[in-house]
Amino acid sequence: MNVLVCCKIVPDLDRLSESDWLVQDHGQIDTGFVRTMVNPYDETALELTLRLADAAPARMTTLTLGDGQAEPFLKTLRALGFDPTVRIEARGDWRFCPDRLAALIAAYIAAGHPQDLVVMGRQSADGDNGKTPLLLAELLGWPCITGCLGFEAAGAGRLKVTSRVDAGLQVQVARLPLVLAVGNAAGSALRVPTLKSRMLANRQRTEVLEPDPGPDRPGFRQDPVLEELTPIRRRRAGRIVTGADPCALARALYEDGLKQHLEPR
Amino acid sequence: MPITREQIVKELIQILGKDQVVTDEQVLKLSSVDRFRRYEELNGVFMLPIPAAVAYVLSAEQVSAVLKFANANRINVVPRTGHSATEGGLETLAENSIVLDGSRMNRIVKIDPYNMLATCECGVPLQALEDAVRKLGLTTGHSPQSKPLAQMGGLVATRSIGQFSTLYGGIEDMVVGLEAVFPNGTCSRIKNVPRRAAGPDIRHVVIGNEGALCFITEVTVKLFKYQPENNVFLGYTLEHMGTGFEILREVMVDGYRPSVARLYDPEDGAYHFSHFADGKCVLIFMAEGPKGITEATAKAIQEIVAHHPECRQVETRIIQNWFENLNWGPDKVAEERAEILATKNIGNTTEISANWDVINQIYENACARIRAEIPDLTLVGGHSSHSYLNGTNLYFVHYYNLVDIKPEEEIVKYHRPIKKIVVEETHKLGGTMCHHHGVGKHRSEWIKDEYGSSYHMLDTLKQSFDPNGIMNIGTIIPMA
Numbered sequence: 178m179n180v181l182v183c184c185k186i187v188p189d190l191d192r193l194s195e196s197d198w199l200v201q202d203h204g205q206i207d208t209g210f211v212r213t214m215v216n217p218y219d220e221t222a223l224e225l226t227l228r229l230a231d232a233a234p235a236r237m238t239t240l241t242l243g244d245g246q247a248e249p250f251l252k253t254l255r256a257l258g259f260d261p262t263v264r265i266e267a268r269g270d271w272r273f274c275p276d277r278l279a280a281l282i283a284a285y286i287a288a289g290h291p292q293d294l295v296v297m298g299r300q301s302a303d304g305d306n307g308k309t310p311l312l313l314a315e316l317l318g319w320p321c322i323t324g325c326l327g328f329e330a331a332g333a334g335r336l337k338v339t340s341r342v343d344a345g346l347q348v349q350v351a352r353l354p355l356v357l358a359v360g361n362a363a364g365s366a367l368r369v370p371t372l373k374s375r376m377l378a379n380r381q382r383t384e385v386l387e388p389d390p391g392p393d394r395p396g397f398r399q400d401p402v403l404e405e406l407t408p409i410r411r412r413r414a415g416r417i418v419t420g421a422d423p424c425a426l427a428r429a430l431y432e433d434g435l436k437q438h439l440e441p442r
Numbered sequence: 443m444p445i446t447r448e449q450i451v452k453e454l455i456q457i458l459g460k461d462q463v464v465t466d467e468q469v470l471k472l473s474s475v476d477r478f479r480r481y482e483e484l485n486g487v488f489m490l491p492i493p494a495a496v497a498y499v500l501s502a503e504q505v506s507a508v509l510k511f512a513n514a515n516r517i518n519v520v521p522r523t524g525h526s527a528t529e530g531g532l533e534t535l536a537e538n539s540i541v542l543d544g545s546r547m548n549r550i551v552k553i554d555p556y557n558m559l560a561t562c563e564c565g566v567p568l569q570a571l572e573d574a575v576r577k578l579g580l581t582t583g584h585s586p587q588s589k590p591l592a593q594m595g596g597l598v599a600t601r602s603i604g605q606f607s608t609l610y611g612g613i614e615d616m617v618v619g620l621e622a623v624f625p626n627g628t629c630s631r632i633k634n635v636p637r638r639a640a641g642p643d644i645r646h647v648v649i650g651n652e653g654a655l656c657f658i659t660e661v662t663v664k665l666f667k668y669q670p671e672n673n674v675f676l677g678y679t680l681e682h683m684g685t686g687f688e689i690l691r692e693v694m695v696d697g698y699r700p701s702v703a704r705l706y707d708p709e710d711g712a713y714h715f716s717h718f719a720d721g722k723c724v725l726i727f728m729a730e731g732p733k734g735i736t737e738a739t740a741k742a743i744q745e746i747v748a749h750h751p752e753c754r755q756v757e758t759r760i761i762q763n764w765f766e767n768l769n770w771g772p773d774k775v776a777e778e779r780a781e782i783l784a785t786k787n788i789g790n791t792t793e794i795s796a797n798w799d800v801i802n803q804i805y806e807n808a809c810a811r812i813r814a815e816i817p818d819l820t821l822v823g824g825h826s827s828h829s830y831l832n833g834t835n836l837y838f839v840h841y842y843n844l845v846d847i848k849p850e851e852e853i854v855k856y857h858r859p860i861k862k863i864v865v866e867e868t869h870k871l872g873g874t875m876c877h878h879h880g881v882g883k884h885r886s887e888w889i890k891d892e893y894g895s896s897y898h899m900l901d902t903l904k905q906s907f908d909p910n911g912i913m914n915i916g917t918i919i920p921m922a
Contacts, residue, residue, distance in 0.1 A: 192767050209717075210757060211717065212764075213716050249712060249721075250716075366785050367785070368785050368786075368843075369821075369841065370820065372813065372821070372822065
């Protein structure tokens, strides 16, 4: 099975303080000074794919759109077994161009890199569009399962996929090819390669491709300028719990607050 | 005949009252370990004897009463406050131990901004004290990564150090006076004076005793003016650790005292600074204090670094952002636990120090041996984070995948062999095996090598203050 995992290297926005959220002169929020990481949903997509490959043979390719900052992460992914690692050289700001991004991925597949399965996080931390997997599926003419929490081989050309839906969890057996948009799966942190496998991975290089600009579309704007930023204040009502002793306090806290969240509905 | 577990609990309740004696099984299990055995704990495996009770004390008098009872009945007592120890110092090695917990003694007794002193009970979290003095424009100057978790008694007992130590010093430079209770029930108070020459400095019997001599009930520490508006941050990438050590040495020897002076090797640097390290070493400075001093310090550091052409300066804001995300609170601990379980990958550290002429050799020798001898490694590296006129520390960082082991085998297969290599390579070149985490129970086997002929003094202290050997058995001095 050929599996393509699309991932993105993003700034760790948790490391920005409120005062860092400023519109700079160039119409952007400067995040260049915070550390970078694999987009968390994509990290889950990578780990779930590795688990698939643990159980059944799979050729895993990873594809990212980015600059040289992605290289240390791609080296890690090579050490984990992704081969090849492919980077499309990014120029400009692609955060808000899910249609162009989907077109790039589709073009890569069409250019002699056939896949049975494409897996990616449902959205990125910085662009936050939540559209790329759906748009890609449309371009490829493949089905797309969203909210994916896990998947495993289910016989030739089929995949058993667990996903979150409004009513709870859904398990379905789907025919390949398929696009999976991975959601918030617990316990799916990316495994860590050993020093030895990292050294072996040093012998290979990332395949760096130039982006195919594709046809211009009316209204398309690759480098949006941020003009204004308004913080959204989310406040929750608080209540002071009272009780005569620690036991009574704990009971009141449980009965009035926690019980409704902990007990099955 | 030794007193039974039930009798111990009964007597503790008699002394302290029912509300201060906890015998819940889960609490007792968690109280038998500290962070050293966190992989076992995460998997619900508890291999050590489970203590008889956790006894929460509220005053020095109560500490005295419990210690007298334990001393009379030869019961092991493990003192603790914040429960954030990393070297097994809180492990209960003896059957039916009492974990003596001072975390409810959490009153800030006095903040004296005129004499620049703060007095607090042992269970005051450092973060709480720091927050309180910041309101007065002051700081303790003490900022270990564990600041949100650790409490004052434990910090003094383990001879803690903070991230700004190059300016403010370690906790031993900050403690002015203290109160401690010894196994025979004697409560000793050392008064608060700027300096005295009335015999040996007996504060050092208590500071760093790791609960093996006494229980610390109160400490008084120095305060400093807090002037963050004058902070200057500097950061560089460079090719070689040797160059970095040389720059640190020049800064210290030339008489400058930045509050932060850190050097990361490429492995550790890639872990913390993925966005700019680019496979190189990383050197970081922060100058703190009055404006004239910070400006002069930063200027001097820049001049020193300029003599080393391999250094490339990085944007100041990168360093500032790193600085703002330093500390470990409960959120990061929870995150780490989830990651360990998901990835079966765990990291630990071993901190040593040595003089300038050998530090780079120790770094190279230890890293080379760890890489050659330990399986399943995912990261071996380190950083220097506390520098002195004569030398610096090294904080070895080691991560490994847990392969084909039961939880209780993690220490045997990986952690102890790594520690052994670091200790051996450090001792070989005359360094110390413990820079700031304390000896705990997992480096006590090398304590005689560490002390050499001065072990006589350590042993005599133990025999004199704790003749019945009830204080934290196995900590600093190994179990017989």
